[in-house]
Amino acid sequence: MRAEAEALRESIKQSLGLLRRHLDVDVATRRLAELNAKVEDPNLWNDADAAQKIMRERTELEERLGALGRFESDLDDALTLIELAEAEGDTASEEEGLAELRHLKSEADRRQIEALLSGEVDGNDTYIEVHSGAGGTESCDWARMLFRMYARWAERHKFKVEIIEETFGDEAGIKSGTLLVKGHNAHGWAKTESGVHRLVRISPFDSNARRHTSFASVWVYPVIDDRIEIDVKEADCRIDTYRSSGAGGQHVNTTDSAVRITHIPTGIVVACQGERSQHKNRATAWNMLRARLYEREMEIREAAANATEASKTEIGWGHQIRSYVLQPYQLVKDLRTGVTSGTPGDVLDGDLDSFMEASLAQKVYGGGPVAVEDVE
Template sequence: MRAEIQNSVDAIQKSLNLLAQRMDRDTAPHRLEEFNARVEDPTLWDDPDAAQKLMRDRQLLVDAMANYDRIRQELDDNVELIEMGEMEDDAEVVAEAESALLALQKTAAQKELEALLDGEADGNDTFLEINAGAGGTESCDWANMLARMYVRWAEKKGYKVELQSEQSGDEAGIKSAAYKISGHNAYGWLKSESGVHRLVRISPFDSQAKRHTSFTSVKVYPVVDDNIEIDVNPSDIRLDTYRSSGAGGQHVNTTDSAVRITHLPTGIVVTSSEKSQHQNRDIAMKALKSRLYQMELDKRSALVNEAHENAGDAGWGNQIRSYVLQPYQMVKDLRTGFETSDTKGVLDGDLDGLMAATLAMAVSGKSRAEANAE
């Protein structure tokens, strides 16, 4: 077997090992029997919420087992075909089986990534906040570039993107923006993006064409759905209404419809500036509950907690990722060591490689460099 194909086989086996670990394959058949027995219980739907959770959990297990079995079978079949083809000197059979293995490697890698998204809220929709940091106009432009990057990424995933609020920069770009991104595993994918993002480039706003460094912070919170209970004491919040700023003209807001909610015990502030004040109250309250829920998740997860503590202010020393456009082209994640010279692709929304490396580190506790060294 050629070295390239043996490497592909090894990679598929590695993915299978992780899939088996994530679903606890040894106990999976027994757990499925338990799920099936509970599904047959005539009183199951007396509690609709519990029943829906049971059905979701059962389906996730069924899908995990089916994916594992299919990949395992295809691996065995194609390895056997290659061995037979080599014995019979049938180059066509060998070539077809090798091509199938290379395609299977990509499928297995994708299923491996999906298996990492099994956290409590990973399947939820998400809120994404972007705030320009140190650097003035430069950072406002950088914040706008990041907003475009994430919108492009979400659209490629087939996710729904809703702008919740936005504050324009004084000269260019945006000071801040908040989005709701809806789709399966939206939070699971984006949660690793929380932190400060650093840009180094020749400034388009500098007549002397000097190199500038800009910072923007990104914060990600899961949308709290009906399965998550978050109680907010009305006496703990302050609600303010104000006139939102727009682009001007006939559509500019002339009423105090925008809403700002401050959670007094934590100091969390959320805003929404749609046209309807009632809608803004609802959006802002959901955003607040998501922020409070994220705080609870941070307490439970040392890794996530460390990431958020390190976020700090958007400035030197706090960045999780660097985007260098000058004097060379490189995007590097400082947590995992993952890097790519395809800066244009990243800024156009090709983020899966960066996200996947962080997800893998979250599971293994090791950076990409540490894992490769083993």
């Protein structure tokens, strides 16, 4: 047990050292002091946009510096507990200390990957768009399950979630849906989820209880702030208004408040029906279109653009990034990294961290499927 504790201690300290260097603690501490001084300025909110940026940067630095401090304190507490337990022969307390070290190791690994989210928009809020594939009701129901999965993932991480658009299927599920996930590094974490997701199960819509395979696609793209200029000509777009689908009260049912914008040169289509006001939906749809066009431009620039686009060309066999098997056995497997889970129910309830971490590590460190243990 002592050998395991020593190995965990060294690994955690190494991760903490990397995190401290990446953050540059001395510089971050001085910057936080500057931001705290600005926050005390009574004229701060004269410029609301500038004030919000200052508050966001301050909150981020406070969280990152605070997390490092808590890590070091928790590590010392766990090591002290193990040392005292060994001296007193208290096996239960010693195991408790080891369990805390294992937890700290997992969290340190996660934060080490998160520290490498240095892309221009990794720290931004993100849109998560889900589309059903061929297969009618079965596929629409699978799209609904994925839509809920990402909402639950976001809620687990204390991100704010808004439903921007939801087009319901004819009998069940959704044909498409868009979530806006707000929180630090929301896009950085979620961006690896873009691609086709495959479900295998006994269909609840088949009276003969046969096994069905369904597909749905997920696209993840960042919310673009004012720092990034994207020129969209209104003449290149077709704007349609329509009535929101599904329940939503008398206003939604009788007013063409939903907005769909088609960017004719690229064929990109975005839609918003989250607000009762057509004006607000139109503004949100324009922001979504700018975000999609930015993401498209970034994909073109990246060397892996062809592979990324290929994963989106067809919602069906041969293009999936992850398979979710509910029958005849229980397994979720990511086909890019090899990460698996034997508890699909947990995954569909938003437990996606192991998949996201492995995909991010693969992007950062390169190589094929990472060597990981199966998730029980």
